[in-house]
Amino acid sequence: MDFINFPAIFAAALTSLLVGFIWYNPKVFGNIWLRESGVTMEDGKKPNMALIFTLVYIYSVFIAFILSGVTIHQAGALGMVGGPMELGHVKPSYNAFMTDYGTTFRSFKHGALHGFMMGLLLILPVVAINSLFEKRSWKYILITGFYWVVTCTIMGGIVCGWTKDGFHFSSQLLP
Known part of the structure; x- marks a missing residue:
């Protein structure tokens, strides 16, 4: 069983862009975020947006890669025997x-749970710590931090639920 599913990782990485287009839309949180960050719409037109979106995607691949290791517990069993070279x-x-357990906990719902926990318990605190030192407002911290909570939740679901046999959904978090 392969635990590094690159198509799932590359697809999950798109989540940061797709959620961002919705999350930072002026009709959702975009105007509040612009005001709290001190960025103007004109500022957004100055940088090379193609470069920014490319880098966002590349960094999101890194996040999705790590989330696959966190959400797919069988990877730990593989690590205990020395990795794929020792099979x-x-x-x-x-x-x-x-x-007996090769597909246990392999569902979108289970991955989403772990993605949510990583977003809430790791990424949100990192965003908050940096933002506090940058003297950002709590509105900025919550908008930016919960963007990552939502994004990691979806990413975790994709990388865990997408297996060679297709996409797995589960009605329960635990088997």
């Missing part, structure tokens, strides 16, 4: 474990 030398118990 030819594993004990029969590893193969039995993977037969």
Whole structure:
């Protein structure tokens, strides 16, 4: 079973752009964010937006890659035997474990749960810490931080739920 699903990672990375287009739309949080960040619409036209969107996508690939390791628990079992290069030398118990539990917790819903936790408990505090030192307002912190909570939730769901067999949805968080 492959745990690094690059198509899922590349697709999940698009989430940051898609959520951002909605989240920072003037009809959602865009006007508030502009006011709180001190950025104007004219400022947004000055930089090379193609470069910015490209870099956002590349950095989002990094985030999706890490989220795949956090959301797919079977990757931990693979790491315990020394990684993919050692699969030819594993004990029969590893193969039995993977037969029994190889797809456990592999659903969009489970990945979304872990993505939510990473966004809320890791990325939001990082955004808040940086923003506090930059003397940003709480509105700015909440808008920016919860953008990442929503984005990581969706990213986690995509990287965990998208398997070789197709996309897995589950009616429950735990099997």
